[in-house]
Amino acid sequence: MDTLENMKQAIDYIESNLDREIEYARIAQIALCSQYHFQRMFGFLIGVPLSEYIRRRRLTLAAFDLQNGNEKIIDIALKYGYNSPDSFSRAFIAMHGIIPSKAREKGISLKAYPRITFSLSLKGVVEMNYRIEQKDAFAVVGIKRRFSHVEGLGENIGKMWSETPAATIGQIAGLGDGLVGVYSGMYEDSTTDYYIASITEKDCPKTMSRLEIPSLTWAIFEITGPMPTAMADIWGRIFSEWFPTSGYEHAEAPEVEWYSNGDLSSSDYKSEIWIPVIKK
Numbered sequence: 001m002d003t004l005e006n007m008k009q010a011i012d013y014i015e016s017n018l019d020r021e022i023e024y025a026r027i028a029q030i031a032l033c034s035q036y037h038f039q040r041m042f043g044f045l046i047g048v049p050l051s052e053y054i055r056r057r058r059l060t061l062a063a064f065d066l067q068n069g070n071e072k073i074i075d076i077a078l079k080y081g082y083n084s085p086d087s088f089s090r091a092f093i094a095m096h097g098i099i100p101s102k103a104r105e106k107g108i109s110l111k112a113y114p115r116i117t118f119s120l121s122l123k124g125v126v127e128m129n130y131r132i133e134q135k136d137a138f139a140v141v142g143i144k145r146r147f148s149h150v151e152g153l154g155e156n157i158g159k160m161w162s163e164t165p166a167a168t169i170g171q172i173a174g175l176g177d178g179l180v181g182v183y184s185g186m187y188e189d190s191t192t193d194y195y196i197a198s199i200t201e202k203d204c205p206k207t208m209s210r211l212e213i214p215s216l217t218w219a220i221f222e223i224t225g226p227m228p229t230a231m232a233d234i235w236g237r238i239f240s241e242w243f244p245t246s247g248y249e250h251a252e253a254p255e256v257e258w259y260s261n262g263d264l265s266s267s268d269y270k271s272e273i274w275i276p277v278i279k280k
Contacts, residue, residue, distance in 0.1 A: 004244065006031045007045075010038070015115055018058050019079050024050070024190070036186035037250040039149050041239040046116060049149055051190070056113035059095045062088075063110045066103040073100050128237060129222040132248075132277070137215045140182050140256075142172045142197025144209045149190045157181070157194050158228065164196060172208070176200035181257040184211060213254055219246070221273045227264040231257065231271055238275065251276035 010031040014022060027050075028035040042050045058080040065076050077088030077100075085100075092100045096110050103110060143164065147156045161181075173179050176198035184193035195211055204210040221238060223230050243250070256274035263269060 044236045044239045060113045140197035141204045142195045144193050144195045179259045183255045216276045219275045219277045223271045248277040251278045
């Protein structure tokens with residue numbers, strides 16, 4: 001219930017500041033979690049990145065202003081965070097399909113993206129298998145890329161996997177016992193480093209990168225089912241079902257996806273999600 005109320009208050013802050021600067025650090029502060037955790041949680045719960053939600057809400061209000069008032073287009077553009085009429089016009093066309101000036105005409109069809117609301121729903125009929133485990137510090141070695149949380153993080157990571165040559169994947173797996181995917185955490189510019197890697201004590205090859213992960217307590221979620229759908233489903237349920245009732249909160253540390261050997265498309269395929277946690 002606390003998580004639900006904190007999310008409501010965070011959305012209240014966003015909605016109250018759509019016509020001025022929105023501080024992501026302030027949103028996370030209201031929600032009582034880190035920026036990284038809030039943006040990850042928001043994306044899984046709502047289905048779009050936080051930045052995209054804010055963009056759609058601002059363009060919805062901009063359309064209302066154009067239809068119902070006499071403000072100049074440049075003033076409306078500046079009001080909702082656009083530095084020029086051109087950038088505002090491009091964004092407006094992308095959402096509404098018309099230039100801003102056309103929105104003043106009667107009978108014009110526009111799109112509205114409503115404010116999100118939260119309500120308590122009873123879930124938990126489908127079990128989640130997890131364990132809490134303390135692990136000593138370890139390192140992962142592999143290849144990494146930096147991705148934006150604003151630009152479809154999951155899609156870009158999937159593309160990274162598909163574009164990585166099988167020989168490279170095999171080389172990484174050979175460094176340790178199989179493969180992991182690791183999210184390093186979020187930087188100030190809303191980016192994160194993602195690693196296709198192996199847990200290993202071996203030296204890091206010159207062509208690869210190494211990430212040291214400290215001793216942590218982990219919530220480890222066991223997954224059975226084909227990739228990537230089974231894992232994506234559990235990611236969503238971790239944030240929508242497990243965290244709100246678990247008595248744990250997300251620690252500011254990397255997240256790990258562990259992959260077993262086997263057929264990724266099999267209904268029996270085994271994988272895990274490791275979330276660093278601390279007791280509330």
